Amino acid sequence: xxxxxxKNVHGKTGVRFKTGYTASKNKSMLRNVVTDLVLxxxxxxxxxxxxxxxxxxxxxxxxxxxxxxxxxRQAASVLRPTVVDEKGQTALDKLFKEIGPxxxxxxxxxxxxxxxxxxxxxxxxxxxxxxxDR
Numbered sequence: 001x002x003x004x005x006x007k008n009v010h011g012k013t014g015v016r017f018k019t020g021y022t023a024s025k026n027k028s029m030l031r032n033v034v035t036d037l038v039l040x041x042x043x044x045x046x047x048x049x050x051x052x053x054x055x056x057x058x059x060x061x062x063x064x065x066x067x068x069x070x071x072x073r074q075a076a077s078v079l080r081p082t083v084v085d086e087k088g089q090t091a092l093d094k095l096f097k098e099i100g101p102x103x104x105x106x107x108x109x110x111x112x113x114x115x116x117x118x119x120x121x122x123x124x125x126x127x128x129x130x131x132x133d134r
Contacts, residue, residue, distance in 0.1 A: 030056055035080040037111075038091040038099065042130035044116065050127045054111045057129075061110040064100025072096060102133060 029049070034056050037043045045053060060078060063071040072092070079091045089097075103110050112132040119126050 026052075031078055031080060034060065034078065035091045037129060037131075038079065038095050039085050042128060044126055044128050046119070047115075047125040047127050050113050050129060053129055054113060057111050058108065060095060061099060061103050064095045065104055067096060067100060099131065103131075106133075 030052055033043055033045055033049065033053055037053070037057055038060070043053075056078065060075050063075045075095060076092050079095065081090060081092070084090055085094070109132055111129055114128045114130075116126045116128055118124065
């Protein structure tokens with residue numbers, strides 16, 4: 001039986017039940033994935049990420065449809081600023097100049113998810129998330 005001691009501290013019993021994946025890591029991963037979705041127009045993710053990604057992407061499109069300065073700053077706080085595509089525009093520019101006007105007539109449901117099956121290495125379910133007007 002393990003020694004009875006303080007939990008989640010280094011020492012006699014060690015760190016026993018502390019998970020390595022935190023909320024900040026999850027938020028960072030979502031920021032990376034949604035930036036890829038804006039730039040590449042589609043992205044493959046596991047099924048666990050799909051729901052959160054769709055929600056965040058739909059919110060960003062709603063901000064892009066609004067188009068004012070405050071909406072642009074809110075979207076800039078989510079999207080990665082250093083990612084630039086071949087044309088030299090950032091993900092934020094593409095969201096507000098291309099994707100927002102393209103979705104102007106829609107009232108929701110900006111993204112679609114297609115199940116692709118299981119990943120070879122760990123059998124995780126993989127989905128393809130893309131904009132619904134493509």
